[in-house]
Every structure is written in C-alpha cells, then in structure tokens.
Amino acid sequence: MTCSLLPVLAPLAARRVPLVGDLWSFLSDRIGFFEACARSGDAVPVRLGTRRGIVLSDPDLVREVFVHEAKHFVRGITGAPLRWLVGDGLLLSEGDVWRRQRRDISPLFARDHAARWIPSIESAGTALISHWRDGDRRDVYYEMHRLTLDVAARLFLGIGSGDDGRLHPALEALLDQEFRGTLRFGPLRWPIRSSATTRALDDLVSRQVTAADSNATSPFIQAIAEAARDRRELRDQIMTLIITAQETTAVALAWFWHLLSRNEQVESELRAEIEGSGPAATGTHRYLMAVLNETLRLFPPVIAQGRESVNGCDIGGVPVRPGDLVAFSQWVIHRDRRWFEQPELFLPERWRDGLEERLHPFAYFPFGGGRRVCVGRELALTVAAIVVPIIARRFRLRAIPGYEPRISAVIMPRPRNGLPMRVVRLQPS
Numbered sequence: 001m002t003c004s005l006l007p008v009l010a011p012l013a014a015r016r017v018p019l020v021g022d023l024w025s026f027l028s029d030r031i032g033f034f035e036a037c038a039r040s041g042d043a044v045p046v047r048l049g050t051r052r053g054i055v056l057s058d059p060d061l062v063r064e065v066f067v068h069e070a071k072h073f074v075r076g077i078t079g080a081p082l083r084w085l086v087g088d089g090l091l092l093s094e095g096d097v098w099r100r101q102r103r104d105i106s107p108l109f110a111r112d113h114a115a116r117w118i119p120s121i122e123s124a125g126t127a128l129i130s131h132w133r134d135g136d137r138r139d140v141y142y143e144m145h146r147l148t149l150d151v152a153a154r155l156f157l158g159i160g161s162g163d164d165g166r167l168h169p170a171l172e173a174l175l176d177q178e179f180r181g182t183l184r185f186g187p188l189r190w191p192i193r194s195s196a197t198t199r200a201l202d203d204l205v206s207r208q209v210t211a212a213d214s215n216a217t218s219p220f221i222q223a224i225a226e227a228a229r230d231r232r233e234l235r236d237q238i239m240t241l242i243i244t245a246q247e248t249t250a251v252a253l254a255w256f257w258h259l260l261s262r263n264e265q266v267e268s269e270l271r272a273e274i275e276g277s278g279p280a281a282t283g284t285h286r287y288l289m290a291v292l293n294e295t296l297r298l299f300p301p302v303i304a305q306g307r308e309s310v311n312g313c314d315i316g317g318v319p320v321r322p323g324d325l326v327a328f329s330q331w332v333i334h335r336d337r338r339w340f341e342q343p344e345l346f347l348p349e350r351w352r353d354g355l356e357e358r359l360h361p362f363a364y365f366p367f368g369g370g371r372r373v374c375v376g377r378e379l380a381l382t383v384a385a386i387v388v389p390i391i392a393r394r395f396r397l398r399a400i401p402g403y404e405p406r407i408s409a410v411i412m413p414r415p416r417n418g419l420p421m422r423v424v425r426l427q428p429s
Helices: 023-028 030-040 059-068 076-086 095-109 111-129 140-157 169-180 195-212 219-227 231-261 264-275 286-298 377-392
Strands: 043-048 051-056 137-139 182-185 188-191 305-309 313-315 318-320 325-328 395-399 406-409 413-416 420-425
Touching: 023 030, 023 043, 030 043, 030 051, 030 406, 051 059, 059 313, 059 325, 076 231, 076 305, 095 111, 095 219, 095 231, 095 377, 111 140, 111 377, 137 140, 140 169, 140 195, 140 219, 140 231, 140 377, 169 195, 195 219, 195 231, 219 231, 231 264, 231 286, 231 377, 231 395, 231 413, 231 420, 264 286, 264 377, 286 377, 377 395
Parallel strands: 051 325
Antiparallel strands: 043 051, 137 420, 182 188, 305 325, 313 318, 395 420, 406 413
16 A cells, blocks of 8 residues: 655645635536646645645555544534535434434335335336437436436325426426526535525425325325434434435436446447346346446545545544644546556446455545445446436437537536437337
8 A cells, every 4th residue: 555645736726716725626627636646646635724634545544534544534614515405304413313214214224124125116217218219319427317317206295296307396407407497606616505495395394294194195205204303303304315316327327328438339339238138037137247347436426535534543644633634536536547447448347257345445436435335326326227228218308419418416426408419210120
C-alpha cells in the first residue's frame, strides 16, 4: 500500500482559491477535484473553507474509515443537503437510532424477499414500454427515472402508474423537479425541490401510512410502522426509501443502456443470453450481471462519500482531528489501474472469472461498505435483472449519432441535459 501525507501538489494546488481553499474547486468540478487529489497521493490534505479535510484514494485507508475506525465518524455535515427531505431516516440517522432502524429494515431487503418484489418490478417495466413506439427519440435517463420511481411507489407506497402511464400527481411533480429544479450560482449546482412538491409528497406518504393502518396497502409500510417509534420516523423512513432507491438505480440503468448501445459485441452477447432463456430464468443472467458490474464500476451510484470525524483518530498514519472531513471517491478508485487492467475501457468480461471475490472489498464498492453498506443493494440489482430483459426482448436503444453525454456530478454521475436515444422495436422471433 502507498500511503503518504503529501503536500498538495499540482494540479490540485493550481485550483486553490484564497480564503476558501479547495472548496471552490470541489463545488465546481467534483470529479476533477477527486482525480487531482488521487494524482497527488493516497492521503491528501485539503481545505474546504474553514474545514480541514483528507481525501483518501487507497482501499486500505477507506476500509479504516468504514470498518476499523467507524465509531469515530458520522455523516455530520456531509448529510446536511438531504436532511431537510429525508429527515432522520436510515440514511442519515446515527448511533442507537440507526442501529435500531437498520436491525428493523434489513430483513425487508434480504435476498430471500426478492421473489416478492418481482411482480411490482415487472408491472412497472411493462407499463413504461407500453407507451414506446418504434423510432421514438426518448430521454433514457428520464425514462429510467420514471421506471424506478414507479417501482418505488409500488413497493413502498402500494400505488403504481395508471393506465395512461402517469404516476400519482405528487410523484409526477417530484419527477419534474428532478429534471427542471436546479440551483446554479457559479460552481454551486444542486437539484432542488419546491416546498409545494415536498408537501405534496409528504401528503401522499401520510395518506398511504393512514391507509396501511386498515388494509394491506403496502407490506413495507406495515412492517416499518410496527418498528417506528412515531409517525415522524415512519415518514422519514418511507421518504428515505423512495428518494434513495429510485434515484441511484435510475442513474445506473441510464448509463447501462448508454454503454450497451456503443458496444455492439457486448450487446450481441447479452441479447443472446436473454433470448436463450425463458421467463423462469429472469434475474439469473450471469452475463447481464457482468455488464451491470462493469457499468457500476465506471458509473457508480455516487461519485464519492464523506464522513465527519467526531473523535480524534489515526487513519493509515495520518492524524484525524475532531471536525475533520474525510472523503473517498468510488469514481476514482474504480478507475485506478492498480486494481483494474485497462480501467478506462468498458470490459464486462473482466467480471467472469470471480474478479469481485478477488478484489479488495474497497477497490470496488458501488454500494458503500462496512456496517452502513446500502441496505437496498439486492433490490437495485433485482430491478436491473428484471427490467433489462423486459426492455431488451422488445426494443433496442440506439445512441444518437454525434451526441456525447456530459456528466453533472454533485452526488451522482447524472447525464447533464439528459441521455437521448432512439427506440427501435424488435420483430418477434
């Protein structure tokens, strides 16, 4: 392992701004900032305004934060942008509250529950493509967002899209905000949601919670309601599940179709696997999972994660003080040639011979790691495993000639200005 606390070298030093230090660089270009840090060393000190920070780019050091020294870190300020929306649900809660919530919710997302999710996922997938027409130009990022929001609504709220393909008005408003509600001021860019949209979503959640008291509106609501200490916690938990489950999965699926459309050999092999299996094999396609792993390597659901130190500790020989911020980037580590051969290339076959089992657990960690590994990992993989064959058996999604998507990365690697593709209907074989 290479672990040295180096002085901040070029090109990182060239980005530093008086008074705010590296904060302007971090806000204006997240990916560029973490890439510059990685070129400067595996443990690089930075200054984010008044905060001292350390950016880690080595899996051993990330494991120290996630596992061995986890008791010294909380989300703290790193979770502030989402707290007003998801409150103290599982994503942002800490200490005994988090342990209780994790204990109660984890069984709902266990692998042996996957069969219960499949009908809702299949219904959402079928509803989405029922409105596609041969030759349509569709924003695939928007379409995958609509799909995953529909899945989340069916599973967590007990409602789904109508016959016309429309979602509940509150969910339609949320979807609209995701694509039109963006704050821009210099390097500051953040998806924002109007208070009216948030209230509408709150009202919908409240109505479904009330309905769950008297009927089987949603097994998820009923199970969480039994464990939640009050209605506020129940609301926060449901809101956390809706927001986190649909956004991250939509991003992954959008980039999946983008990469597939530009790699004919991969697409051909994937289609052969899907077409050679019957409905009973849905969700068990090995090459599909290899393509998905490679997509998540190149485009992880979040580009980086951070923690705030509450106690002094030592990370790989680097002193961390209370209040320090520690950050690490999946985007950078997943593309490090120390862990992956030809990391810049899209090569699903790299996953065929058990690579994931041989890798350091924090050389590839699209769903985080340690005790706070994403509770919805199995659900996200199941959605992809079910939806991809539903779409692939009926359509091809082709790249628009000359269009090169750009990335807008605040938390997730979203395709800026969407991801337009051409829908081509396949003839029945």
